[in-house]
Amino acid sequence: MCGIVGHVSSSPVNQQIYDSLLLLQHRGQDSTGIATAAGDTFHTVKRSGQVREAYRTRDMRTLIGNVGIGHVRYATSGASTEDEVQPFYVNAPYGILLVHNGNLTNTRELTDELFRVDRRHLNSSSDTELLLNVLANELQQSISGADLTTDVIFDAVANLHKRVEGSYAALAIIAGHGLLAFRDPFGIRPLVLGRRMGEDGRDEWVVASESLVLTAFGYDVEREVAPGEAIFIDTTGKMTSRQCATETRLAPCSFEYVYLARPDSVMNGISVYDTRLNMGEKLARKVEREMDISEIDVVMPIPDSARPSAMQLAHTLDLPYREGFYKNRYVGRTFIMPGQEVRKKSVRQKLNALEREFEGKNVLLVDDSIVRGTTSKQIIDMARAAGAKKVFFASAAPAVRYPHVYGINMPTRAELVASSRTTEEVCKVIGADKLIFQDVDDLFDAITVGTDLTELDMSPFTGEYVTGTVSDEYLAYLEANRIS
């Protein structure tokens, strides 16, 4: 998962982009990049690591201009190296810089076509470089006169939709022209548009992965970028939009609500926090059905993401809620770290058990999800070492049994602790006395209740992929080329 942001303003955007990326840091901690445009000239700074450590004051001084984009990366495709840090750049037509959240699923076909037919050289194995080159190529084909009109841009996006499969929420700056935002025809990855009035009375715009960026800087939430839609904002702040895809269906990624997004964001009109409370309530009912709740002395969350669900679960069952694990806030999110060894070590460094909350008690630990089982296994050991009598475990998401191919790095079946195990077997592996997973239908209801949304991408839990293009052969290819 990555975080993306774009600003078009009547004043310099460098600081706003930096501050926006700090707010999106939970979406990617491998690397980061900022690019701005002043007239026809681009200025770019790209670095490994997190936002705070990546940029120096002197970098910020070079990032001049009133249009800009930023990215925080958590690699899902290609390598996790400096060559793949976003934004990516092509010099023709016009000069384009692009950032992307998502993961393309027909990368092999596209790479081949781009080389054979379009004669384009790709210098990395990043799917973002591919996406940019398809856009550049389609733009080149759509231009007839000297002028770049919004129709030409939207035609190019329409053609891109026909060629590219998978998930993409993307932002691009076209030199001397403005900011382009587009989203795949299923709206798998999020993208929201905000507007406020600038000091000179002109509209200022922001497009970002999560709404908290908009609210933090005093923008009104205008709307989501619709699935398949493209929005173009020129350098004077004039906004134009068009539906560029012939068939669209909103099917956002359910894992955003489970884990990725911050709870204070609203995505597709749905409050992430509310969905997590709903998940807690549904899970409580399942716990009640599956075990004698008088056996539970206390409910505890695995910080951070599980807090709202655990709190609501305890409330629903009228059980005491306690915080028994404390988190070192300076260690990043474990799940999105590259490499299993780093992840294992980090769980230990990150959490500490407060013994007096565990001694002699039967505890029900609640996490948002169990993916590889790295966190749950170590945490259950810690709870026992801290004196817990029995350790029950409940997951606010159903068992993750299938690879996620749309931008969350869990591509191999072998890695997923529940991929070929029953709930009882997973329970044994993680060492719990009892394990309860949320039901798939309950997760769907928890996210969609009271909304118009009729579809979600639930592929990690069901194996049904909304783009319908994921073959076993492709999964085997991913497994062979995975990022650890």
Ligand SMILES: O=P(O)(O)OC[C@H]1O[C@H](OP(=O)(O)OP(=O)(O)O)[C@H](O)[C@@H]1O
């Ligand atoms: O089964 P696993 O492979 O261990 O993955 C699942 C865990 O990883 C995530 O936590 P993370 O530390 O990334 O972030 P958080 O602090 O937001 O909960 C998630 O919240 C689970 O706790």
Ligand SMILES: NC(=O)CC[C@H](N)C(=O)O
């Ligand atoms: N998590 C993401 O959205 C990653 C974007 C892109 N696939 C990359 O690997 O860089």
Ligand SMILES: [Mg+2]
């Ligand atoms: Mg967690």
